[in-house]
Amino acid sequence: MKNIGHLLMLLCMIVCIGCSKSDNSEGTPMDDPDGGDPNPTALSYQNNIRPIIQSNCIACHGNPPTNNAPMSLTTLSQVQSAVETRGLLSRINSTTNPMPPDGLMPMSARQLIADWVDQGFPE
Ligand code: HEC
Numbered sequence: 001m002k003n004i005g006h007l008l009m010l011l012c013m014i015v016c017i018g019c020s021k022s023d024n025s026e027g028t029p030m031d032d033p034d035g036g037d038p039n040p041t042a043l044s045y046q047n048n049i050r051p052i053i054q055s056n057c058i059a060c061h062g063n064p065p066t067n068n069a070p071m072s073l074t075t076l077s078q079v080q081s082a083v084e085t086r087g088l089l090s091r092i093n094s095t096t097n098p099m100p101p102d103g104l105m106p107m108s109a110r111q112l113i114a115d116w117v118d119q120g121f122p123e
Contacts, residue, residue, distance in 0.1 A: 043116040045076045
């Protein structure tokens with residue numbers, strides 16, 4: 001009887017350790033289907049997205065594009081089509097093939113773009 005009590009306690013401890021190990025609090029914005037922010041504020045291209053693109057992408061993706069960039073990103077519809085057909089979201093989160101090419105933007109900027117896409121490209 002005493003032995004069974006010990007066994008049960010041991011089992012309990014093992015289960016507890018297993019639980020804490022599987023707790024994964026880290027993650028990239030792309031891992032979360034909701035875009036990471038449980039309650040995102042309403043975003044707009046004009047206020048939130050255009051300034052990010054202006055300071056990080058237009059050096060090459062201007063109109064006309066320069067430095068061998070294949071397209072411009074100066075209007076909402078150009079940005080939307082790059083998300084839909086050119087993998088913009090995966091490129092700005094890529095460590096092997098990043099955009100901008102010299103290093104990823106801060107997580108907060110990448111999250112804003114992902115949330116804006118989730119919200120349906122509001123103007
Ligand atoms: C220093 C110049 C430069 C900057 C800055 C830059 N890009 Fe690019 N981008 C390129 C070049 C050159 C290519 C084509 C080669 C390649 O795909 O890597 C490209 C390709 C891309 C593509 C893939 C296009 C396709 O059809 O495959 C996307 C999407 C993209 N860029 C998005 C962005 C975004 C968004 C930013 C800003 C956050 C950005 N880029 C900043 C030069 C740049």
